[in-house]
Amino acid sequence: MTDLKKMYSTLRGDSFPLEMTISFGDQTLVYRKKTWKIPQEDGTFDERGLRYGENPDQEAALYELVNGNLLLGNCTYIEPGNGLVSAISVEDMLQVGKHPGKINLTDVDNGLNIIKYLVDRPAAVILKHTNPCGAAIGSSLADAYNRANRCDRIAAFGGAVVTSRPLDKETAELMAQNYLEVVCAPDFEDGVLDILARRKNLRVIRMPGINHLAAFEQYRFVDFKSLIDGGIIVQQSAINSIRTPQDLKPAITTYKGVQYSCERQPTQREVEDMLFGWAVEHGITSNSVIYVKDGCTTAIGAGEQDRVGVAEIAIHKAYVKYADILCFDTHGIPYADLVLAIHQGKRDKADKEAIDAKVKNDRAGLPGSVMISDAFFPFRDAADVGIREGVTAILQAGGSIRDFESIQACNEAKPQVAMMYTGQRSFKH
Template sequence: MSDLKQMYRTILGDQFPEEMRITFGDQTLVYRKRTWKIRDETTGEVQERGVRYGENPDQEAALYELVNGNLVLGDCAYITPGNGLVSAISEADMLQAGKHPGKINLTDIDNSLNVLKFLMDRPAAVIVKHNNPCGVAYGDTIESAFTRAFRADRIAAFGGCVALNRPVDKATAEAIDELYVEVVAAPAYEDGAVEILARRKNLRIVQIRRIERLAEYWDRRFVDFKSLIDGGIIVQQSPVNRVRTREDLKPAECEYQGKTYRIRRLPDEREYADILFGWAVEQGVTSNSVLYVKDGATVGIGTGEQDRVGVAEIAVYKAYTKYADRLCHDRLGIPYKELELKVAKGERPREEKDEIDRQVQADRGGLPGSVMVSDAFFPFRDGVDVGIRQGISAVVHPGGSLRDWEAIEACNEADPPVAMVFTGQRAFKH
């Protein structure tokens, strides 16, 4: 165990070359390995190092930035050099290296930006853990955006990556400093903010200079590689979110056995806003996924499940769990799990927990009035029924199932009726 602890503190090093070239027919992309000059945590010596390690501390890893080549395949021109975000982080951008960043830290920042690029019209915050959003929110200020994102899931935010689309001011820095996170990424830091964040010596404080231009990355495609255990590679285009405005959404409608089924109610203005917000967040969630959003913030996020009704139920469970934790912290100043333990040991009165549990059930985990978002169609109505029982007011999903009519009927039969729109586009992410 002591050896493993030491591995976590060690920069593994790597044997990957300084330059990498990938050739597509007669076109070549050139990549340069990204390294940073850092001070060794043990010796104090300044050394040049790349990525700390891969997904685990015994895996070598390297980060490469695209520096040359303009790839065009068919009618698709892929992203060109000079547009680096995470791959372009320099020593100057590493305002505090903390524990030198590893692969997971970098990919968490990257997926945060993948969500933020759709949310640039207002102050927004994304908190990512293990490459999945755990809390995403808009705010009137960047501080309120962060606070709302954090309160969406106080539990999973522990040790996460915080990405913000506006400069960090002192108030936001103080709010972040109240919890433990691994990374903070933002376009800039106002006077005094870095000093506040730097109270945590292991925190990685990173400036991403192009965050204010993230909206330009909305429809830029890159080449997406997936390596196989036999050394083979699957190559695909990166996805493009085609839903920009409410006009890109279609009222739910389908035909089945000669009968046309239409949704009875369309979303109102608030629901349309949450649908667009939720579909943006969905782009960064591992499939199969279902999430619930309300008033520009996530309520419950279900990720990476094998069946759609199951992930809809998991997202409900998470909403209830996070709501209980939030109530407990607001009322008693401790996490809900700590309250459970203290009650079990007889150190706190059971009535405290019972009252919180009653409130969570009465409020249905804050789900009533939320929008249900699914990255693919519902193969049966059972998934939609999960959300309807919790009081959702609208559903958005791609459509295209042979049983779309069942989901439409479920919404029409609800009291009050639930709105439903189709995106016409799937958002799987594996």
């Protein structure tokens, strides 16, 4: 049997060429493979690219766009010289740990994809397998990171963190309490690296380009999907057009000659959460439904086949993660460890009963949340799932034949629930 643990610590060979050229008719884009000369434990240096791909038995390479200017339709595409993840240098790797793998970098990349809409505020996104575990804005970077981490402390274990602000000591101390794979920030204040160095294999990446991420909103890139038969699907990257309250649309529809409209309008706080939540949705695998409150995710459901199912899964996760954070706050251990200790006769079952009662009473912190869906609700069942848990507002794409049912669900709720449309969907596959 293959020693999988050894495979994870072994650098794969690299059969990919130093340069790659892609032609679009008479337009050519030139890419150069990225390698890093990284010191090894024996004092030597090893120059390699990516450690491996999605799995340790897959070779992989990272390429940076170095030449070419693509014009397709009326879109403006990113030009050479604007590299972020693909431009990471050895000097940017303030703590290397070991050569990065594909998943490390794609996690950081999708974190940038989300945080580019939040760079005007202290913000943090924690990701695992390209999906956010938690995302939040805050009064400070430490506040933003702490809120994002508390959304799902379990999934954040071994995750990648991207921040909108230079990392300070307070935030670094919070990060040091959990095991992370990657920390990426525009810069690091004095003393921060000493704190992060407690984790030997943590990759610490400085990315000054985060300070200019807002400019990336106006650009597109070419998105490739390779098929099993060697074919390629190519598309323009998605653009988030829901950036201000004025971009939101009222929930109004007509069905069989009857007009239906949502009777309650969202509050300013709910509108702000709608905009924040839609920015986070932009980086979540479809089908997705998330719940946000006060600029922080309260539950994230991603990558499911049906919309009501993902709405229910997000709520189930909220209850599990809420119990875990309560247990950690109260007893300093994960909820699963508490359950095991009770089973082994080492702890009083009253400890668990107290946590379970509070989770039930608080409804996992979901009341007051805004429910965000990356596409329309084909039936009212998904809206009903959120309403039962106390959401006060819903944002969805709109456009379903049965939009009137979701509107009715909001109007029938006691108290009534607000609903707005985006007029665009935010699928990501």
